Amino acid sequence: MSHGVLALGGAALCLSGSVWYVPAWADLRAGPDRPASRRLAAAAVLVLWTGALLATALLAWSGPRPAL
Numbered sequence: 001m002s003h004g005v006l007a008l009g010g011a012a013l014c015l016s017g018s019v020w021y022v023p024a025w026a027d028l029r030a031g032p033d034r035p036a037s038r039r040l041a042a043a044a045v046l047v048l049w050t051g052a053l054l055a056t057a058l059l060a061w062s063g064p065r066p067a068l
Contacts, residue, residue: 003059010056015050021049 024042027034034042 007056007060014053016054017049020045044046
């Protein structure tokens with residue numbers, strides 16, 4: 001499977017993951033209004049989705065390029 005197809009799938013996954021990372025971002029932005037355990041879990045969610053985003057970016061920009 002080509003890198004482009006995998007990158008497209010990763011992008012679709014990251015876009016659909018907004019149901020997880022948007023509430024996590026809101027929990028972190030709330031700061032001390034949320035319990036520490038909830039903020040820790042939100043930080044873990046954001047780290048996971050950042051990793052997925054970086055993997056998608058690497059797939060999008062890696063691989064063979066056609067000669068000009």
